[in-house]
Amino acid sequence: xxxxxxxxxKVPHRTYVHALVKRCPDxxxxxxxxxxxxRSQYVTPTTLNDFFDKLQGLFEVGDxxxxxxxxxxxxxxxxxxxxxxxxxPRTSKTLYIPEQAEMPHITLGxxxxxxxxxxxxxxxxxxxxxxxxxxxEWLVRYRKIxxxxxxxxxITAEILEKYLLEIVLPYFLLQRARIGSSHRGLLLVDxxxxxxxxxxxxxxxxxxxxxxxxxxxxxHVMQPLDLCPFSxxxxxxxxxxxxxxxxxxxxxxxxxxxxxxxxxxxxxxxxQHCCWIQKSRSCSFGSSRTSESLCCQS
Amino acid sequence: MDRAVPLSHSAVNRDPNTPPRPIRKRxxxxxxxxxxxxxxxxxxxxxxxxxxxxxxxxxxxxRGRKTTKKADEETPYDQMEEETDDYSEYSxxx
Numbered sequence: 445x446x447x448x449x450x451x452x453x454k455v456p457h458r459t460y461v462h463a464l465v466k467r468c469p470d471x472x473x474x475x476x477x478x479x480x481x482x483r484s485q486y487v488t489p490t491t492l493n494d495f496f497d498k499l500q501g502l503f504e505v506g507d508x509x510x511x512x513x514x515x516x517x518x519x520x521x522x523x524x525x526x527x528x529x530x531x532x533p534r535t536s537k538t539l540y541i542p543e544q545a546e547m548p549h550i551t552l553g554x555x556x557x558x559x560x561x562x563x564x565x566x567x568x569x570x571x572x573x574x575x576x577x578x579x580x581e582w583l584v585r586y587r588k589i590x591x592x593x594x595x596x597x598x599i600t601a602e603i604l605e606k607y608l609l610e611i612v613l614p615y616f617l618l619q620r621a622r623i624g625s626s627h628r629g630l631l632l633v634d635x636x637x638x639x640x641x642x643x644x645x646x647x648x649x650x651x652x653x654x655x656x657x658x659x660x661x662x663x664h665v666m667q668p669l670d671l672c673p674f675s676x677x678x679x680x681x682x683x684x685x686x687x688x689x690x691x692x693x694x695x696x697x698x699x700x701x702x703x704x705x706x707x708x709x710x711x712x713x714x715x716q717h718c719c720w721i722q723k724s725r726s727c728s729f730g731s732s733r734t735s736e737s738l739c740c741q742s
Numbered sequence: 743m744d745r746a747v748p749l750s751h752s753a754v755n756r757d758p759n760t761p762p763r764p765i766r767k768r769x770x771x772x773x774x775x776x777x778x779x780x781x782x783x784x785x786x787x788x789x790x791x792x793x794x795x796x797x798x799x800x801x802x803x804x805r806g807r808k809t810t811k812k813a814d815e816e817t818p819y820d821q822m823e824e825e826t827d828d829y830s831e832y833s834x835x836x
Contacts, residue, residue, distance in 0.1 A: 479753060487754050495776040496745050502778065503743070538752050635774030642788040649780040659776045665751045 472534040479540035482661045495659045510558035511619045512629035517669045521550040521704045563615040564590045570597030577698035601638045629653035634663045673711040680707035
């Protein structure tokens with residue numbers, strides 16, 4: 445395996461690339477996926493197996509039903525990303541490149557249950573007040589969205605605590621009341637620093653909900669939300685953005701957010717659920733009971 | 743639990759020269775690396791860590807000239823007007 449490096453990669457001329465691909469039938473041109481350095485380095489079979497050992501232990505004790513398994517994570521609402529085209533083996537499914545510079549961002553927090561249910565999603569604006577595009581009509585149209593602000597548009601421990609205690613935890617209790625639900629619940633989160641909050645997790649413990657973090661830098665491999673809903677969301681978000689060229693800035697902002705909410709609606713639809721359960725059935729939602737149940741509902 | 747699919751993911755690093763554990767950058771004792779956050783041990787560790795951090799911060803006495811910091815009224819979102827003026831990057835419209 446070639447040594448992984450963060451050094452700047454020299455870009456060959458386009459004609460050279462096309463000639464190379466023409467000469468070598470085993471190669472093809474594909475659009476690259478962006479992967480941070482740490483993710484490319486530290487996701488090893490050892491770290492993944494350690495996580496599965498812990499998860500196996502939790503499943504044996506908790507016997508969670510799909511309606512009580514939830515995954516929460518954030519993603520960025522970004523329309524301006526340019527995708528690079530790279531050359532790689534024809535047999536490879538995905539090719540990764542290091543992350544590129546990004547514009548100031550708006551964060552979208554999503555919690556999703558394994559039975560297709562999901563509570564209100566969270567939008568974090570990089571400002572103190574709601575922007576002008578968020579009108580009363582907008583709020584009525586997108587009811588399953590709640591808003592907050594932070595100077596850089598990032599999630600913080602306070603924002604996470606408020607969202608999980610006021611939105612996700614009550615939703616867990618609603619889910620528990622459903623027929624066939626297990627008593628114990630499981631929440632899967634990544635290892636972001638905002639998750640260091642004893643008060644928050646004590647509340648979940650008091651309500652018999654276990655919380656486990658994914659292994660560092662491995663959520664792109666392990667996390668159900670990353671495996672399908674967020675990838676569908678981002679793919680939808682990239683579509684039809686050329687119309688923005690003729691728009692004024694307020695129109696663009698409104699377009700991006702409307703486009704993002706519609707993309708989220710598609711990404712969280714039951715059809716997409718079937719897809720992500722198939723992808724993650726051997727990851728977090730590993731029991732056959734979970735997969736069968738979800739396929740029936742979808 | 744079938745682990746084959748994630749272990750065969752194209753982004754998994756199988757380079758034998760890579761250390762099996764990530765190098766920690768965080769200064770706290772909390773690792774959040776596949777931890778069960780609702781376990782008694784983790785809760786106790788987080789509480790201890792928060793207490794230690796609070797004590798460490800309390801010890802720091804700021805010495806120096808007083809300056810009046812201007813309130814941060816402008817955020818990156820407000821500055822987007824200048825920064826994102828060029829939308830010619832949207833070339834991959836499907």
